[in-house]
Amino acid sequence: PYYQTTDDIIAAQKEVLTGFTGLPIQAIYYYGTGVTGEAQCEVIAAAFRPYFPSACSLEIQNDLIAAARSLCGKTAGVACILGTGSNCSYYDGKEIHQKVTSLGYVLMDDASGNYFGRQLLRDYYFNRLSKELETKFREEFNLEAEVIKDYLYKKPNPNTYLAKFAKFLVQNKDLKYSKKLIKKGFNLFISNQIK
Numbered sequence: 001p002y003y004q005t006t007d008d009i010i011a012a013q014k015e016v017l018t019g020f021t022g023l024p025i026q027a028i029y030y031y032g033t034g035v036t037g038e039a040q041c042e043v044i045a046a047a048f049r050p051y052f053p054s055a056c057s058l059e060i061q062n063d064l065i066a067a068a069r070s071l072c073g074k075t076a077g078v079a080c081i082l083g084t085g086s087n088c089s090y091y092d093g094k095e096i097h098q099k100v101t102s103l104g105y106v107l108m109d110d111a112s113g114n115y116f117g118r119q120l121l122r123d124y125y126f127n128r129l130s131k132e133l134e135t136k137f138r139e140e141f142n143l144e145a146e147v148i149k150d151y152l153y154k155k156p157n158p159n160t161y162l163a164k165f166a167k168f169l170v171q172n173k174d175l176k177y178s179k180k181l182i183k184k185g186f187n188l189f190i191s192n193q194i195k
Contacts, residue, residue: 001032001034001035001039001040001041001043001044002034002040002104003034003156003157005043006043006044006046006047009043009044009047010047010050013047017050017051018051020051020052021051024053025052025053025056026055026056026057027056027057027058027059028048028052028056028057028058028059029059029061030044030048030058030059030060030061031060031061031062031063031065031066032044032060032062032063033062033063033084033085034062035061035062035063036062041060044060045058045060063081063087064079064081064087064089064096064098065096067079067080067081068089068091068096069091071091072091072093073093074093074094075093076090076091076092076093077090077091078090078091078194079091079096080189080193080194082111082112083112083113083163084105084112084113084114084159084160084163085104085105085109085112085113085114085159086108086109086110086111086112086115086189086193087102087109087193088100088189088193088194100192100193108192109159110185110188110189110192110193111185111186111189112163112166113162113163113164113165113166113167114159114160114162114163114166115185116163116165116166116169116181116182117161117162117163117164117165117166117169118162119181119184119185120137120165120166120168120169120181121143121162121165123177123181124137124143125145128177129177130175130176130177132175133172133175133178136168136172137168140168141165141168169181169182
């Protein structure tokens with residue numbers, strides 16, 4: 001909901017949503033990234049309302065609640081998400097308690113796909129990769145500066161673009177550089193989020 005309007009969501013999901021029309025659905029539970037307040041919940045809810053019966057209950061929560069519920073059930077614990085972005089929270093068995101307010105992918109997503117992709121690109125441009133890794137990286141991706149800047153500053157979802165590079169890091173995880181970067185990312189996540 002930070003990047004897409006209700007109309008964008010309907011346009012992208014209309015085929016899926018119309019498949020539910022007329023079905024006796026009583027409740028919908030939606031968990032997603034970027035659902036951090038009432039305004040974001042309303043963006044999602046407004047996209048669903050035209051396709052479901054008015055009596056259908058709709059619960060919209062962020063993806064960290066989903067992770068906590070699936071991991072902990074009704075028991076207290078710490079739930080983490082490591083994907084395109086990253087997040088961590090204490091869960092008391094009912095609600096999450098965010099000890100660190102996330103400021104999003106630009107500043108806070110340690111150990112995420114976005115983090116690893118960003119670091120890998122930076123290190124490539126700062127000539128910090130081994131020749132072997134640099135050659136592999138260049139062969140797999142278009143690393144022209146103008147192409148990268150276009151994805152980062154003109155196209156939607158630069159965090160998703162950066163996260164695509166993380167797969168390369170995992171494919172080369174046995175190399176010294178990769179091990180060091182992965183360890184650094186996870187240590188930052190543990191220090192900044194879990195601890």
